[in-house]
Amino acid sequence: MDLSSLFSLNNKVALITGASKGIGLSIAEFFAAAGAKVVICSRHQEHLDEIAKKLYEKGYDIMGIACNVGRPNELVQLVEKTIEAYGQIDILVNNAGTNPYMGPVHETTLELFDKIMDVNVKAPFELSKLCLPHLRKSSQASIINISSIGALSPEPQLGIYSVSKSALHSLTKVCAKEWGQQKIRVNAICPGIIKTNFSKALWGNDQIMDVIMKRLAIKRLGKTEEIAALALFLASPAASYISGSIFTVDGGFTS
Known part of the structure; x- marks a missing residue:
């Protein structure tokens, strides 16, 4: 058995949101090393261009497209520009996420609630739909939603963020069932405490880290x-x- 082809992404195109740093950037590098052409997106084009240049120098085929995933019109442009550049989309990674508030759930404002839901739930929903016509044409279509262990067991001070990730789990299962006959696989990954800037409020607090x-x-x-x-x-x-x-x-945090 040729195990190298089993993990190959040769001739595939992957679109990854929130990919200018942290988990998203690592996924982009792994996919590119496996042979994929990769589109990374975040809100700032200059930063994306710097990253794409560095990865291009490693021999990777990566381009950056600026996009605020909380704005539906920018998601449309993201997909259109990806197709213009590469002509296909085989893999979508909904990695972009936000958590602008830590504190009691009853002190979460509607404005913060909407922002969390717009980025963590509505954006993956809308972007998956936009990519669907292109994923249908792929022989290896895969959607990967980056969730959180907070979706499985809500953590203190992260109430609505946990709610949003629980909703993402339901979205993952719904899409997997409805799109399976079209040979599109949909799964979710729940990271624990990963050392990134996004989770610094947790690992940067000695009291929280003791727990x-x-x-x-x-x-x-x-x-x-x-x-x-x-x-x-x-x-x-x-x-x-x-x-x-x-x-x-x-x-093993949730074991």
Whole structure:
């Protein structure tokens, strides 16, 4: 058996949101190393251009397209520009997320609620729909939603963020069931405490980390590469019979 082809993304095009840093950037590098052409998106074009240039120098085929995923019209442009550049979309990674508030759920304003839902739920919903006509044409179509362990067990001070990620789980399963006959697989990954700027409010707080470390089976923070490795598996032919599944990568935190 040729295991190299089992994890190959040769001749595939991947679109990854929130990919200028952290988990999204690691996924982009893993996909590109596996042979994919990769479109990375975030809100700032200059930063994307710098990243794309560095990765191009490594021999990767990567381009950056600025997009605020909370704005539906920009999602339309993101898909159109991706098709203009590469002519296809085989893999979509809905990684962009936001959590502008930490505190009691009853103190979450409607404005913050809407912002969280717009980015964490509505954007993956809308972008998946926009990519659907192109994914239908792929022989290896895969959607990967980046969720959170907060969706499985809401964490203190992260109430509505946890709610949004729980909704993303339902969206994952709904799309997997409805689009399976079109040979489109849809799965979600729930990272634990990964050392990124996004989660710094947690790992940067000694009191919170004391509590977290007591629950971890593997007594350390996770690495972005450890999320990217699972994403590569789910995007590859190796995961051809996996859809509608929710995977945790959390060092045993939820075990």
